[in-house]
Amino acid sequence: MTDTLTPVLSDDWDTDRAWTLRAYERAGGYQALKKALTAQPDELIELVKDSGLRGRGGAGFPTGMKWGFIPQGDDKPHYLVVNADESEPGTCKDIPLMLATPHTLVEGVIISSYAIRATHAFIYVRGEVLHVIRRLQRAVQEAYHAGHLGTNIHDSGYDLELVVHAGAGAYICGEETAMLDSLEGRRGQPRLRPPFPAVAGLYACPTVINNVESIASVPCIVANGAEWFASMGTEKSKGMTLYSLSGHVNGPGQYEAPLGITLRELLELSGGVRDGHELKFWTPGGSSTPILTAEHLDVPLDYEAVGEAGSMLGTKALQIFDDTTCVVRAVLRWTEFYKHESCGKCTPCREGTWWLVQTLARLERGDGTEADLDQLVDLCDNILGRSFCALGDGATSPITSSIQYFRDEYLAHLTHGGCPFDAEAATLFAAERVPA
Amino acid sequence: MSAQITEGTLAEMRELIARYPEPQSALLPMLHLLQSVEGYVTAEGIETCAAVLGLTAAEVSAVATFYTMYKRRPVGTYYVGVCTNTLCAVMGGDVIFDRLKDHLGVGNDETTDDGVITLEHVECNAACDYAPVVMVNWEFFDNQTPESAVQLVDDLRAGQTVQATRGARVCTWREAERVLAGFPDDRADEGPAAGPATLAGLKLARERGWKAPAPDAGRATGDGGAATKVGAAEQADTTRAESESKLDESPADVVGGKTDEPIDVDKHSGEGSS
Numbered sequence: 185m186t187d188t189l190t191p192v193l194s195d196d197w198d199t200d201r202a203w204t205l206r207a208y209e210r211a212g213g214y215q216a217l218k219k220a221l222t223a224q225p226d227e228l229i230e231l232v233k234d235s236g237l238r239g240r241g242g243a244g245f246p247t248g249m250k251w252g253f254i255p256q257g258d259d260k261p262h263y264l265v266v267n268a269d270e271s272e273p274g275t276c277k278d279i280p281l282m283l284a285t286p287h288t289l290v291e292g293v294i295i296s297s298y299a300i301r302a303t304h305a306f307i308y309v310r311g312e313v314l315h316v317i318r319r320l321q322r323a324v325q326e327a328y329h330a331g332h333l334g335t336n337i338h339d340s341g342y343d344l345e346l347v348v349h350a351g352a353g354a355y356i357c358g359e360e361t362a363m364l365d366s367l368e369g370r371r372g373q374p375r376l377r378p379p380f381p382a383v384a385g386l387y388a389c390p391t392v393i394n395n396v397e398s399i400a401s402v403p404c405i406v407a408n409g410a411e412w413f414a415s416m417g418t419e420k421s422k423g424m425t426l427y428s429l430s431g432h433v434n435g436p437g438q439y440e441a442p443l444g445i446t447l448r449e450l451l452e453l454s455g456g457v458r459d460g461h462e463l464k465f466w467t468p469g470g471s472s473t474p475i476l477t478a479e480h481l482d483v484p485l486d487y488e489a490v491g492e493a494g495s496m497l498g499t500k501a502l503q504i505f506d507d508t509t510c511v512v513r514a515v516l517r518w519t520e521f522y523k524h525e526s527c528g529k530c531t532p533c534r535e536g537t538w539w540l541v542q543t544l545a546r547l548e549r550g551d552g553t554e555a556d557l558d559q560l561v562d563l564c565d566n567i568l569g570r571s572f573c574a575l576g577d578g579a580t581s582p583i584t585s586s587i588q589y590f591r592d593e594y595l596a597h598l599t600h601g602g603c604p605f606d607a608e609a610a611t612l613f614a615a616e617r618v619p620a
Numbered sequence: 621m622s623a624q625i626t627e628g629t630l631a632e633m634r635e636l637i638a639r640y641p642e643p644q645s646a647l648l649p650m651l652h653l654l655q656s657v658e659g660y661v662t663a664e665g666i667e668t669c670a671a672v673l674g675l676t677a678a679e680v681s682a683v684a685t686f687y688t689m690y691k692r693r694p695v696g697t698y699y700v701g702v703c704t705n706t707l708c709a710v711m712g713g714d715v716i717f718d719r720l721k722d723h724l725g726v727g728n729d730e731t732t733d734d735g736v737i738t739l740e741h742v743e744c745n746a747a748c749d750y751a752p753v754v755m756v757n758w759e760f761f762d763n764q765t766p767e768s769a770v771q772l773v774d775d776l777r778a779g780q781t782v783q784a785t786r787g788a789r790v791c792t793w794r795e796a797e798r799v800l801a802g803f804p805d806d807r808a809d810e811g812p813a814a815g816p817a818t819l820a821g822l823k824l825a826r827e828r829g830w831k832a833p834a835p836d837a838g839r840a841t842g843d844g845g846a847a848t849k850v851g852a853a854e855q856a857d858t859t860r861a862e863s864e865s866k867l868d869e870s871p872a873d874v875v876g877g878k879t880d881e882p883i884d885v886d887k888h889s890g891e892g893s894s
Binding site (some may be wrong): 369 | 639640641642644645646647648649652665673682683686687688689690701702704705707709710711712714715742743744745746747748749750751752755757758759760763765766784786787796799800801802805808809810811813814815816817818819820821822823824825826828830831832833835836852865890
């Protein structure tokens with residue numbers, strides 16, 4: 185029986201000066217790299233396939249399979265791009281990982297690049313996290329100095345250059361093909377697929393794009409084996425992962441557990457929902473995943489079960505909202521975000537998100553009619569599946585799911601002539617002012 | 621050429637270009653660099669990027685206007701961003717933003733008359749477990765209240781040294797932009813590895829004795845020969861002496877000692893091209 189929490193990626197976060205090469209190597213860091221360099225690249229791809237590791241950036245695509253799509257024996261350069269553009273509302277796992285132990289990611293980058301036969305890798309990190317970028321830059325410098333990067337790494341004959349590349353503020357660049365355009369120095373707009381990045385990615389060459397947590401999970405798989413990794417988790421969702429708890433809870437933070445833990449278990453561990461209040465709604469994996477309610481507390485948080493419950497595991501960003509929160513206000517704010525971040529390339533998303541905001545704002549002010557709810561559902565129907573990329577789809581998730589579970593609350597805005605909630609009561613500082 | 625874009629700036633632009641397989645990949649870093657030099661993206665800056673990269677000004681302009689971090693008007697010494705995406709907004713970000721607007725007498729995306737603070741509401745900054753969050757020059761200020769945020773901007777305006785919650789002493793916005801461009805300062809060792817929320821699960825696991833399975837839990841089949849059953853911990857023991865001897869020349873020692881001696885960036889640059 186596996187323990188309830190299984191710190192692997194987070195296991196060194198509490199060590200002194202955890203971000204340094206010295207601390208990382210003392211904890212066994214870069215031993216997996218040395219081991220990997222004695223294996224054939226294809227063996228590493230098989231290893232990661234066998235481990236069952238699935239992409240931790242939201243989609244859950246099997247990482248080893250993604251690597252396997254890279255053509256071998258071609259004469260084009262291959263590239264690895266790490267998606268460190270963590271921007272999905274609610275998602276806050278990669279940033280603390282890179283701040284605390286950036287070498288875990290760097291070691292993962294080197295092993296993964298070796299496996300896909302890339303000689304140039306990039307960490308595309310969002311620009312709005314200055315200190316994380318400092319720590320990444322320093323870790324890469326240290327890795328070069330120690331011979332983990334550069335030419336003929338540890339006399340293996342393998343060469344790798346690694347660039348830390350800061351973005352400039354655009355949520356859409358977390359979409360993998362938009363990220364490639366951005367990394368090529370263009371507006372970050374998604375590309376038509378096919379061709380897929382594995383065939384024609386960065387500079388039209390074979391490219392793998394993986395999330396930070398996915399790549400950071402590679403060294404422990406190499407060190408401990410595929411079966412060790414697969415001994416954690418559920419049948420189709422293997423391994424441990426970072427669950428991020430935020431919002432109206434007594435113990436917000438990062439909880440590393442085998443895939444399949446439930447929100448009820450996580451809340452029991454962390455001290456529950458804010459005292460004196462009840463869970464109202466939550467996101468399992470960021471704002472682009474349909475909201476769930478208290479009836480879903482026992483859904484195993486793995487890719488399959490959350491899907492069956494009508495949502496998506498996404499980034500495992502568990503945003504918890506209690507009974508003081510107006511769902512209409514919450515959804516309007518997320519919708520304003522999608523409107524702001526729509527790249528403008530395709531009409532359903534560009535125009536659709538604009539109209540969603542207009543309609544929702546009217547409802548929130550109490551100026552709307554019940555027909556506006558039908559209009560919202562109709563708009564969502566015309567955006568979902570008709571947009572160029574997943575941003576448009578994601579924009580519809582909070583709206584359709586909130587209407588499904590909280591239709592009465594939308595209507596209450598109409599009868600009340602505005603929002604019936606006291607926004608102050610939902611704040612953190614309001615809670616502190618409530619007498620115990 | 622302006623007084624600010626110098627030959628040195630152009631040389632640094634070329635240095636950025638050399639880090640990438642294709643020159644245009646350096647455009648985003650170049651625009652960050654320009655902001656560190658000029659305080660925002662100027663028309664002249666756009667022309668300069670275009671000339672250096674062999675693009676048209678329209679092509680560069682199209683990129684510069686796409687990304688919210690590139691500013692088209694001068695930014696104050698400190699850029700204060702209040703997260704008002706849903707979770708932070710509900711937890712108090714909206715109240716904080718309103719209080720700061722009142723206190724500073726500015727609206728969204730405006731700068732105080734003394735040129736010290738530019739205030740803007742920002743989208744989710746990946747610190748939701750520390751909500752409500754305020755960013756100063758893209759450093760984290762966690763678990764803010766209206767009062768703490770007012771104190772923060774007052775301290776900044778008074779010229780006091782301000783320490784981020786999970787980060788370094790706050791530098792100027794222009795200095796921050798230079799780091800984002802890919803020219804590290806020497807502040808990576810400042811601040812903690814993690815805040816309390818980051819460590820919440822780990823602390824609990826330590827208290828209860830919970831761990832990941834032992835490395836030998838996996839049986840060695842289907843590992844493709846790449847993995848042995850030897851655990852990382854065991855390996856770490858046998859190779860520790862080797863690691864320690866290597867660390868003697870690690871730059872971590874130099875910086876770890878908090879000396880003022882900067883890392884030889886040219887030599888160890890993670891962004892160096894082959």
